[in-house]
Amino acid sequence: MREIVYDVFTRKDRGDQLVHIGYVDAFDDETAKVYAWRTYDEEKWFEMNVVARSAIIPVNHDEGPFAKARSTDG
């Protein structure tokens, strides 16, 4: 069963920096949202977002997890 890596970004309070807090493996956007919300529930987040790792465009690194995901589409 093919799964996609989604990175999870949150801010605890309005005005806080958006912070990368981890990732989940999911098979679509909807399950990624549920998994992220349920997995990273240690805080009462003001905002949480998920981004498919393959959609993140590396700017100054051509290696590492983001570049790898970009080259393999997930």
Place this chain on the structure above:
Amino acid sequence: MSDTLNVTGLDESERAALERLIVTLADSKRLMGIRYSDWVLGAPSIETGVATSSMAQDEWGHARLLYAMLKELGLDPEPYEYDREGGRYASLAALDEAAPDWAVLVAMMTLVDGALSVVLESFAGGSFEPARTRVPKMLAEEKFHSSLGVAWYRRLADTEGEARGLLADATSAMLPSLLAWVGASDEGAQALVAAGVLEPADDRVTAFKDAVRELATSAGVDVDDVDAGTDWDSDRGRSSGRPNEEAVARARGDLNRGLLVE
């Protein structure tokens, strides 16, 4: 929205009908939580296991809130939570046995939780004040359950192997008793409609079918061709049968009886 129900003005049969509804919902939430908890360490992925763990906690929280509504009827919730034998449980028949495979759990997640949400929405929009104030938060949490269930249901239905067949079998097995419960129209159920506590049975059934039609079709089951079950137990407001003893012992918290501090 209906006028607020005057609970003290209810006659004996109306009070019994409201008690039956609350207990059926609360027992079902408790059993649903147990069925989710069985899959915390056996789900298809770590993320899914975490989600089922979280949903189990949600369901037990909902059950606690629902049992507490019995106080509005002058009833002590404690005996309902901790002191009933399995034959008195009013949880939905589709939850009587543990899910033997992931497809059955996905069917529970969508169809059983879906049926509960349809009736809870009706309850929240009715005349019973505690339901108006406490149920909306439950329904907000249920949206995550539904999202996960629908995604998994579609995923399994899209396969051409064993999973699709298991999903179709589970769907066909659960729908008759769920339709009987959602569309209950015996004397007690009619009393609740007359008191504005619930919408009419036909409206509830329509809402449930609309909620699950597309999903069931994806597994090859036409919800409009399924007849409601007829083996109705009007005392408990559910189909005949009872949850298995192991689940009842967990629901009652038998192992922790000596630690009970309430």
